[in-house]
């Protein structure tokens with residue numbers, strides 16, 4: 001049985017449009033299904049906890065996927081995705097087609113893969129956990145009134161970019177202590193730490209281009225000691241993962257990460273605000289079944 005979890009408001013209404021098309025395909029193919037529409041934030045977590053057999057198919061964006069994962073973690077229920085959000089970074093990382101019909105056909109093939117999950121305290125994250133500048137940007141994007149309209153015109157990525165520059169104006173870096181597995185480093189003037197299970201966030205920015213999501217490791221990107229001018233110059237490189245060779249950017253890998261900072265840094269996971277530093281992150285290997 002396919003259990004669809006549909007976030008009608010994802011992608012500023014694309015979720016509903018896509019569901020209507022998928023419903024037609026299900027009827028034409030005489031496939032049994034149940035559908036649940038999310039009614040409020042975190043509802044998708046509650047729904048997915050209730051599903052005990054079959055397959056969950058998410059029609060939504062990375063926020064909805066984040067909520068579903070937090071409901072079905074450690075169950076053996078596989079999750080399929082029909083991307084309907086503005087970013088769709090998890091689907092991008094897994095090469096899931098962005099076209100709904102193709103994504104649906106892909107799911108019907110039923111090929112399963114297991115992937116790792118990033119854990120921040122008791123939260124599961126599929127893509128990237130961002131600390132500091134990133135957390136502030138995620139907070140600004142989520143509060144943005146223009147996001148809705150930008151999504152309507154398929155310009156969601158521009159909301160991220162505008163938010164980056166808004167946060168940049170008043171941002172103050174912090175000093176951190178970061179423990180990766182058994183090694184502790186002190187770093188000053190840190191803008192952000194991105195801890196990635198998969199490479200992309202914010203609608204296609206390849207912040208940790210070598211993150212695999214099935215190798216049992218997290219890849220880290222630390223931006224440190226940059227002037228605002230240098231930051232602006234280096235920023236476009238992130239779309240193609242070219243920022244990694246910048247002298248103020250350090251890449252690391254590890255399984256267990258502990259971060260504390262001189263002043264509180266906001267933490268997001270999959271674009272959803274999770275909390276602030278100090279924070280512990282680890283990788284949970286092969287914790288999620290995806291089709």
Ligand SMILES: Nc1ncnc2c1ncn2[C@@H]1O[C@H](COP(=O)(O)OP(=O)(O)OP(=O)(O)O)[C@@H](O)[C@H]1O
Pocket residue numbers: 007008009010011012038039040041042043060061062063064065067084085086087088089151156271
């Ligand atoms: N009925 C609802 N009304 C308002 N918000 C909802 C409803 N159902 C779910 N949500 C919230 O909508 C938010 C956005 O969903 P989602 O992230 O899937 O779409 P998106 O923001 O368009 O895509 P992306 O994260 O890929 O950019 C989620 O945080 C979720 O909690």
